[in-house]
Amino acid sequence: MDNIQIFKNESFGEVRVAGTSDKPLFCLADVCKILDLQITSTKNRLKPDGVSLIKVIDSLGRTQEAIFVSESNLYKAIMRSDKPQAEPFQDWVCGEVLPSIRKHGIYATDNVIDQILNNPDFGIELLTKLKEERSARIEAEKQVAVLTHVNKTYTCTEVAKELGLKSAIELNNRLKELGVQYKVNQTWVPYTKYATLGWFDIKQEVADNGHIIYHRKITGIGRQGIINLINS
Structure with a gap:
């Protein structure tokens, strides 16, 4: 997932997501808007190594730099909000957005099958990557399950x-x-x-x-x- 994807929800609006499938980055401005948080004060409380500046195109077609944050920093931002929409937003991110991001782009095409049959190393590497991504998703879901109750x-x-x-x-x-x-x-x-x-x-x-x-x-x-x- 190299390009910016936009995830939309009728209740929350939209969230821009960049990064990769195993390290997604979330637009802080979008998150703060949904959770009614101040961008600057929220950013100052996050881990610096999980904050990135990424160029985006605004509604007027101009190139701007926007702050994107890691998954762990996303959870920190959610925890800071005492708004009633914080928990439903977290449920949406974990139940729909993250699974969509982490869904591996592999399909049983003839080309993929041929590569697996003709190159065992390719098959091993592919399955290893799938296993790692699944493990990462499970750990992230466990973390969210814990965080759900921390501030309540x-x-x-x-x-x-x-x-x-x-x-x-x-x-x-x-x-x-x-x-x-x-x-x-x-x-x-x-x-x-x-x-x-x-x-x-x-x-x-x-x-x-x-x-x-x-x-x-x-x-x-x-x-x-x-x-x-x-x-x-």
């Missing part, structure tokens, strides 16, 4: 449902039994061990009457930790 927070009800428990009350009681948390003035408080592990995101709000209200959610790390703990 969950209610106790959501995690309880995922575990097959009846309610948030049942989950909270289980966490109490397992020594994860205790109750103070009708508020669940994590023990120091789990607070320092970053399992919970606790914010406080001062009500009009001066009372302090605590809002607690489970972080992505906490979600996985709780699932592992209860299922162990």
